[in-house]
Amino acid sequence: xxxxxxxxxxxxxxxxxxxxxxxxxxxxxxxxxxxxxxxxxxxxxxxxxxxxxxxxxxxxxxxxxxxxxxxxxxxxxxxxxxxxxxxxxxxxxxxxxxxxxxxxxxxxxxxxxxxxxxxxxxxxxxxxxxxxxxxxxxxxxxxxxxxxxxxxxxxxxxxxxxxxxxxxxxxxxxxxxxxxxxxxxxxxxxxxxxxxxxxxxxxxxxxxxxxxxxxxxxxxxxxxxxxxxxxxxxxxxxxxxxxxxxxxxxxxxxxxxxxxxxxxxxxxxxxxxxxxxxxxxxxxxxxxxxxxxxxxxxxxxxxxxxxxxxxxxxxxxxxxxx
Amino acid sequence: xxxxxxxxxxxxxxxxxxxxxxxxxxxxxxxxxxxxxxxxxxxxxxxxxxxxxxxxxxxxxxxxxxxxxxxxxxxxxxxxxxxxxxxxxxxxxxxxxxxxxxxxxxxxxxxxxxxxxxxxxxxxxxxxxxxxxxxxxxxxxxxxxxxxxxxxxxxxxxxxxxxxxxxxxxxxxxxxxxxxxxxxxxxxxxxxxxxxxxxxxxxxxxxxxxxxxxxxxxxxxxxxxxxxxxxxxxxxxxxxxxxxxxxxxxxxxxxxxxxxxxxxxxxxxxxxxxxxxxxxxxxxxxxxxxxxxxxxxxxxxxxxxxxxxxxxxxxxxxxxxx
Numbered sequence: 001x002x003x004x005x006x007x008x009x010x011x012x013x014x015x016x017x018x019x020x021x022x023x024x025x026x027x028x029x030x031x032x033x034x035x036x037x038x039x040x041x042x043x044x045x046x047x048x049x050x051x052x053x054x055x056x057x058x059x060x061x062x063x064x065x066x067x068x069x070x071x072x073x074x075x076x077x078x079x080x081x082x083x084x085x086x087x088x089x090x091x092x093x094x095x096x097x098x099x100x101x102x103x104x105x106x107x108x109x110x111x112x113x114x115x116x117x118x119x120x121x122x123x124x125x126x127x128x129x130x131x132x133x134x135x136x137x138x139x140x141x142x143x144x145x146x147x148x149x150x151x152x153x154x155x156x157x158x159x160x161x162x163x164x165x166x167x168x169x170x171x172x173x174x175x176x177x178x179x180x181x182x183x184x185x186x187x188x189x190x191x192x193x194x195x196x197x198x199x200x201x202x203x204x205x206x207x208x209x210x211x212x213x214x215x216x217x218x219x220x221x222x223x224x225x226x227x228x229x230x231x232x233x234x235x236x237x238x239x240x241x242x243x244x245x246x247x248x249x250x251x252x253x254x255x256x257x258x259x260x261x262x263x264x265x266x267x268x269x270x271x272x273x274x275x276x277x278x279x280x281x282x283x284x285x286x287x288x289x290x291x292x293x294x295x296x297x298x299x300x301x302x303x304x305x306x307x308x309x310x311x312x313x314x315x316x317x318x319x320x321x322x
Numbered sequence: 323x324x325x326x327x328x329x330x331x332x333x334x335x336x337x338x339x340x341x342x343x344x345x346x347x348x349x350x351x352x353x354x355x356x357x358x359x360x361x362x363x364x365x366x367x368x369x370x371x372x373x374x375x376x377x378x379x380x381x382x383x384x385x386x387x388x389x390x391x392x393x394x395x396x397x398x399x400x401x402x403x404x405x406x407x408x409x410x411x412x413x414x415x416x417x418x419x420x421x422x423x424x425x426x427x428x429x430x431x432x433x434x435x436x437x438x439x440x441x442x443x444x445x446x447x448x449x450x451x452x453x454x455x456x457x458x459x460x461x462x463x464x465x466x467x468x469x470x471x472x473x474x475x476x477x478x479x480x481x482x483x484x485x486x487x488x489x490x491x492x493x494x495x496x497x498x499x500x501x502x503x504x505x506x507x508x509x510x511x512x513x514x515x516x517x518x519x520x521x522x523x524x525x526x527x528x529x530x531x532x533x534x535x536x537x538x539x540x541x542x543x544x545x546x547x548x549x550x551x552x553x554x555x556x557x558x559x560x561x562x563x564x565x566x567x568x569x570x571x572x573x574x575x576x577x578x579x580x581x582x583x584x585x586x587x588x589x590x591x592x593x594x595x596x597x598x599x600x601x602x603x604x605x606x607x608x609x610x611x612x613x614x615x616x617x618x619x620x621x622x623x624x625x626x627x628x629x630x631x632x633x634x635x636x637x638x639x640x641x642x643x644x
Contacts, residue, residue, distance in 0.1 A: 133480075134480065156571075157456055157571020157572060157602075158455075158456065158571050158607060159603065161571040163568060163570060163571045163602075164568040164569075164571075164601040164602065165569055168490075168564075168565040168568050169492060169561060169565060170491060170492065170494065171493070171494055172493055172561060179600055179601045180564075180598035180599045180600045180601070181561075181564055181599070239494060239503075242503055243490040243491060243565075246486040246487065246489045246490050246501070247485055248479055249478075249479020249483040249484070249485045249486075251479075276502035277503070278501055278502045279486040279489045279501045279502070280479075280480075280483065281480060281483060
């Protein structure tokens with residue numbers, strides 16, 4: 001059973017990552033390609049199949065050994081119908097069913113999940129979320145997204161809805177967000193929020209196009225405006241996590257994504273704010289940096305696929321205490 | 323099976339309410355007494371047993387017909403150990419086990435639950451939460467508490483922790499709260515928050531001791547300071563519900579408690595704020611006023627007891643669409 005193999009696919013707006021993953025919990029091989037969604041879904045599907053065939057050949061995984069395929073995809077997606085409904089970052093991939101054609105091609109169970117949920121599942125299976133009954137994983141990058149895993153299952157809201165944890169507001173006087181609110185966490189602590197905070201305070205800055213990673217690098221180099229931007233993002237994140245400890249009382253909060261390159265700068269602010277919380281057992285709620293990096297999505301998608309394929313629930317195997 | 327009877331007990335700081343509830347879903351009889359926790363737990367337990375015996379006699383419920391007892395109690399409580407740990411509103415009832423002595427006395431299964439969770443279960447079974455898969459019930463009164471019911475089960479966090487939904491912050495410049503944060507929902511919209519908002523703006527007000535209900539009455543009578551206080555509480559509540567739609571994406575949000583006497587004043591503000599949310603299917607998330615009033619706690623406690631007594635899960639019976 002540990003020899004069984006699943007494929008995990010992680011579809012983002014820029015690139016598609018794939019991996020063959022053994023049920024024993026290790027990655028056998030991985031590959032990527034540019035998404036290029038604008039070329040149309042049929043073209044994308046053909047390229048995905050070619051990528052998977054190549055990966056399986058390279059890792060010596062025959063079609064017979066393949067147990068299931070899991071897909072984590074930038075949402076909105078409909079995990080029940082198997083459709084992608086994301087005109088925002090996957091133009092032309094709107095209302096397309098990705099599950100059925102892959103199921104037909106490979107003759108195995110295929111499952112689709114929001115990419116934040118897949119990443120959360122990956123960290124619960126093999127990363128920083130191991131051993132937690134209620135695990136909230138937050139990805140802070142271009143946006144802020146979150147996945148909640150309860151008793152090894154993805155939490156779903158109304159009609160299977162993926163919750164949008166990054167769009168809870170913590171400051172009614174904060175920046176306006178496309179979500180319809182002011183001062184949501186994403187608008188205060190994402191990569192673009194770091195850039196906006198610097199641009200506001202130094203509009204004539206002569207440097208090239210600024211990125212979140214660039215702001216973090218400048219803060220580390222001692223630039224006071226960049227440091228103020230990082231501090232604002234860290235304070236917003238600390239306040240958001242205070243809220244999450246009261247709203248979910250999770251066992252573990254895992255923080256990943258590009259902005260968590262600055263985890264060491266955020267951590268003291270988070271610890272100090274959480275220590276003030278008298279309502280939740282914050283001394284026993286673990287806050288950890290994600291461990292799987294960009295592998296979290298493919299690992300989690302594979303885990304979901306293995307579970308949905310009715311194999312014994314691999315991710316619920318006893319895990320060593322941390 | 324519908325003839326089976328459970329007792330629901332709702333223990334608050336001021337009074338204890340009890341009811342005999344049939345599994346068919348109706349209250350057969352109810353009674354109350356003052357809590358007087360300061361007289362000690364042994365005294366309280368004796369008075370509870372006397373109250374239950376009287377209630378059972380009055381409603382013709384023999385000890386043989388009694389299937390189970392459920393208790394909803396002002397938290398913190400430990401539903402797993404069966405202990406009350408509430409020195410705040412139940413002085414002297416700290417660390418006491420209420421489950422074991424009642425189990426010994428009546429020879430039936432006894433379950434203990436946080437009162438907010440019991441009330442939520444009551445509304446899901448027989449009130450405004452009927453038919454919802456994910457139901458969040460919020461009680462806005464002296465404090466703001468919430469219970470989350472998922473697939474008919476009480477949501478529990480780390481080590482069984484009850485989440486403290488009322489203590490998520492929505493305004494970092496808001497009033498300081500005992501929870502350790504500024505501007506949490508409770509500090510902006512509870513009964514005492516209404517009173518504080520009026521006192522701040524009219525410190526020399528000659529009226530007697532102000533209550534939340536008093537502020538609401540004055541707002542209805544046209545007093546502009548009271549109206550401003552109610553508006554601030556409604557805006558805070560609307561923003562908190564915006565957050566909850568993104569954080570839980572529930573099917574139903576039920577609003578109860580004394581301050582919801584002003585539900586008609588809050589509702590337009592809530593609707594307008596939620597309609598701006600582009601991230602959650604807010605047109606399909608129902609926001610409803612609680613229907614069971616002060617019966618929610620005893621009904622929910624009885625429901626939990628019936629379920630825990632391993633009877634068929636009464637609350638999951640098909641319910642008429644609303």
